[in-house]
Amino acid sequence: xxxxxANIGVVGYGIIxxxxxxxxxxxxxMRLVGIADIISDVRLRIAKERNYPIYCSLPDFEPKMRAAGxxxxxxxxxxxxxxxxxxxxxxxxxxxxxxPLYDKYNVKTIVQGGEKHSLTERSFSTFGxxxxxxxxxxxxxxxxxxxxxxxxxxxxxHEYGVSDVFVALARxxxxxxxxNRGPINAxxxxxxxxxxxxxxxxxxxxxxxxxxSLAIAGSWTLSHVHxxxxxxxxxxxxxxxxxxxxxxxxxxxxxxxxxxxxxAQLVEYFRxxxxxxxxxxxxxxxxxxxxxxxxxxxxxxxDVHMESIPIPENVDAVRSMLEMESDAMKCVEMTDxxxxxxxxxxxxxxxxxxxxxxxSLASTEHE
Amino acid sequence: xxxxxANIGVVGYGIIxxxxxxxxxxxxxMRLVGIADIISDVRLRIAKERNYPIYCSLPDFEPKMRAAGxxxxxxxxxxxxxxxxxxxxxxxxxxxxxxPLYDKYNVKTIVQGGEKHSLTERSFSTFGxxxxxxxxxxxxxxxxxxxxxxxxxxxxxHEYGVSDVFVALARxxxxxxxxNRGPINAxxxxxxxxxxxxxxxxxxxxxxxxxxSLAIAGSWTLSHVHxxxxxxxxxxxxxxxxxxxxxxxxxxxxxxxxxxxxxAQLVEYFRxxxxxxxxxxxxxxxxxxxxxxxxxxxxxxxDVHMESIPIPENVDAVRSMLEMESDAMKCVEMTDxxxxxxxxxxxxxxxxxxxxxxxSLASTEHE
Numbered sequence: 001x002x003x004x005x006a007n008i009g010v011v012g013y014g015i016i017x018x019x020x021x022x023x024x025x026x027x028x029x030m031r032l033v034g035i036a037d038i039i040s041d042v043r044l045r046i047a048k049e050r051n052y053p054i055y056c057s058l059p060d061f062e063p064k065m066r067a068a069g070x071x072x073x074x075x076x077x078x079x080x081x082x083x084x085x086x087x088x089x090x091x092x093x094x095x096x097x098x099x100p101l102y103d104k105y106n107v108k109t110i111v112q113g114g115e116k117h118s119l120t121e122r123s124f125s126t127f128g129x130x131x132x133x134x135x136x137x138x139x140x141x142x143x144x145x146x147x148x149x150x151x152x153x154x155x156x157x158h159e160y161g162v163s164d165v166f167v168a169l170a171r172x173x174x175x176x177x178x179x180n181r182g183p184i185n186a187x188x189x190x191x192x193x194x195x196x197x198x199x200x201x202x203x204x205x206x207x208x209x210x211x212x213s214l215a216i217a218g219s220w221t222l223s224h225v226h227x228x229x230x231x232x233x234x235x236x237x238x239x240x241x242x243x244x245x246x247x248x249x250x251x252x253x254x255x256x257x258x259x260x261x262x263x264a265q266l267v268e269y270f271r272x273x274x275x276x277x278x279x280x281x282x283x284x285x286x287x288x289x290x291x292x293x294x295x296x297x298x299x300x301x302x303d304v305h306m307e308s309i310p311i312p313e314n315v316d317a318v319r320s321m322l323e324m325e326s327d328a329m330k331c332v333e334m335t336d337x338x339x340x341x342x343x344x345x346x347x348x349x350x351x352x353x354x355x356x357x358x359x360s361l362a363s364t365e366h367e
Numbered sequence: 368x369x370x371x372x373a374n375i376g377v378v379g380y381g382i383i384x385x386x387x388x389x390x391x392x393x394x395x396x397m398r399l400v401g402i403a404d405i406i407s408d409v410r411l412r413i414a415k416e417r418n419y420p421i422y423c424s425l426p427d428f429e430p431k432m433r434a435a436g437x438x439x440x441x442x443x444x445x446x447x448x449x450x451x452x453x454x455x456x457x458x459x460x461x462x463x464x465x466x467p468l469y470d471k472y473n474v475k476t477i478v479q480g481g482e483k484h485s486l487t488e489r490s491f492s493t494f495g496x497x498x499x500x501x502x503x504x505x506x507x508x509x510x511x512x513x514x515x516x517x518x519x520x521x522x523x524x525h526e527y528g529v530s531d532v533f534v535a536l537a538r539x540x541x542x543x544x545x546x547n548r549g550p551i552n553a554x555x556x557x558x559x560x561x562x563x564x565x566x567x568x569x570x571x572x573x574x575x576x577x578x579x580s581l582a583i584a585g586s587w588t589l590s591h592v593h594x595x596x597x598x599x600x601x602x603x604x605x606x607x608x609x610x611x612x613x614x615x616x617x618x619x620x621x622x623x624x625x626x627x628x629x630x631a632q633l634v635e636y637f638r639x640x641x642x643x644x645x646x647x648x649x650x651x652x653x654x655x656x657x658x659x660x661x662x663x664x665x666x667x668x669x670d671v672h673m674e675s676i677p678i679p680e681n682v683d684a685v686r687s688m689l690e691m692e693s694d695a696m697k698c699v700e701m702t703d704x705x706x707x708x709x710x711x712x713x714x715x716x717x718x719x720x721x722x723x724x725x726x727s728l729a730s731t732e733h734e
Contacts, residue, residue, distance in 0.1 A: 164664075170554060185589060186587055186634075187537060187589070187590065187629060188628065188629035189653050189668040191628065191655035192656065214594040214656060214666055214668055216592055216668065218586065219585065219586045219587045220552050220553055220586045221552055222554070227582075227583065256556065257558065262556065264550060264553035286558060289557070289581060293579060299579050299581055301556040301581055301583065
């Protein structure tokens with residue numbers, strides 16, 4: 001257990017990076033040393049407004065950043081000297097270029113789900129494999145869709161056992177501010193197996209050859225939606241599954257007829273709630289869509305807010321890798337309380353912290 | 368086998384009705400006696416342009432139709448006196464109001480998938496149950512999505528046996544001309560089991576308790592897309608399934624990488640092909656999305672052009688109900704040749720015309 005605050009830097013202040021920075025800054029046991037980027041437009045004003053020390057990732061960009069009125073406190077090297085762990089949220093492919101520098105300064109490294117598993121040879125998602133990451137040096141926090149899948153499937157696997165998973169994903173065209181993305185009036189299928197099934201296997205290897213994922217992308221921007229068929233190894237009632245999810249952190253389940261009948265109403269509700277950026281780091285399950293059949297299959301539809309879902313998992317990864325907290329559930333509770341997304345029960349022993357049941361796919365194995 | 372042409376009327380000249388009228392008019396063994404509606408705008412100009420006799424469904428609307436320059440040859444009653452079968456394509460709920468009139472003139476009746484199964488206590492889709500409809504008086508041709516599902520699943524069931532079906536549907540917001548529809552930037556889940564699974568069971572009762580469907584609607588207008596997991600009772604190779612679909616009428620399968628990588632490219636290709644209204648009555652399977660796993664599950668994504676998919680099935684229903692053709696495959700061949708959508712093999716004995724295999728779910732039962 002670390003006694004002083006952990007020192008953390010965020011590289012790449014984009015859609016994920018700016019949220020990770022806020023989440024880290026909110027944690028009582030962490031200190032955001034700064035953020036590093038090469039941008040000099042309004043996006044950086046947010047960091048300035050929040051008094052996050054701003055570092056310049058590439059010296060060539062420093063004059064432009066200063067000219068735009070931003071106080072640059074140093075270069076990436078300078079930030080790396082002061083931190084124990086870096087969370088790299090730069091666009092796909094860039095983290096690999098940064099790795100030699102991270103190694104030079106011997107900082108632990110977290111990259112995002114846009115990178116390949118092979119870059120770090122390890123992938124993280126709290127509900128699936130917190131314990132395999134205690135003390136490790138590098139990892140990748142899986143993407144929004146895989147984070148949601150991990151929460152949903154690991155919970156079922158631990159409680160009921162899971163023998164087969166099929167997920168049909170409907171992805172948004174682009175995040176709301178990504179005006180250069182498409183499609184604008186079409187459905188684009190992923191031509192082959194989507195990466196989500198294999199990605200979940202990097203977290204829960206027990207699912208190897210037991211999961212298949214197909215995906216399409218469409219013209220909306222608010223969230224991803226998953227339609228799943230999960231074959232369970234026992235036969236809970238719907239009420240039991242609803243209760244299980246109700247007490248599970250980072251998962252919400254409620255009838256759509258309460259006024260949350262589509263993703264737009266969900267956004268409106270979270271705007272009214274006062275959630276920052278109307279973020280919804282919780283997976284939201286439409287309760288009416290859940291049903292179980294006589295053959296042990298569970299069906300449901302849930303919403304995945306792609307911009308914010310993996311943020312708490314990034315915070316958890318820090319605690320696991322720096323061995324700041326040896327209990328996954330306590331870590332989740334701490335992260336969520338600071339991020340003001342607390343819901344469900346934090347008193348259980350789910351997520352691999354209990355001995356695995358014989359039939360369960362939930363991992364408690366350390367690598 | 369009828370010797371003279373069958374006399375047919377179409378009521379409701381909307382998205383389905385105008386296409387059904389064209390399809391009927393193209394058949395060598397059918398005569399389109401006329402179309403009946405209450406509209407008097409540009410939509411009716413198309414009927415006039417094609418020299419389809421125009422009847423007025425409700426006398427109150429006749430003056431407006433005449434004032435707009437349309438020659439009204441009679442009222443609905445007059446048309447009913449001249450026909451053996453009426454294809455009612457009016458909006459949901461209207462056909463039930465027309466039934467007493469159809470009964471009065473003793474005309475056989477086909478309604479569309481927007482009506483409930485209970486209205487006719489019978490539902491039709493060529494590939495599933497052509498033979499159960501020989502000589503019957505009333506039926507409902509199932510909706511676009513269920514028509515596509517019937518073709519896809521019955522083909523697999525007949526050839527390999529099917530023990531379990533899960534379909535995740537992504538529906539378009541509205542047809543292209545339906546500017547009053549939504550969502551415009553959201554995903555709307557169907558809150559519960561979507562009607563498609565139960566609907567398929569009306570055609571293939573053997574699937575009862577073996578199919579589950581979930582559905583979302585999104586903001587695009589071009590087509591529906593299905594992502595399916597079908598558990599087979601035997602273990603074909605992917606090549607074998609591809610070959611099966613290639614020789615099946617009304618199903619196309621091709622790699623997206625040929626340039627058909629999304630629904631917009633599909634539309635563009637069919638526009639260039641010169642298809643009327645760029646209609647695609649064929650189901651289109653993206654070949655790369657198809658795979659089979661070691662547990663007997665087949666996965667794939669396919670496109671469903673909602674405006675045109677059930678049109679050939681309406682034509683087939685006429686031939687079955689009027690006992691004009693006792694062989695389903697010969698009927699399909701005739702329909703498709705006249706509609707210029709001929710593809711695949713029309714020489715087989717699929718679609719319930721062969722004795723069912725022991726393990727097969729394909730129906731050959733007459734009611």
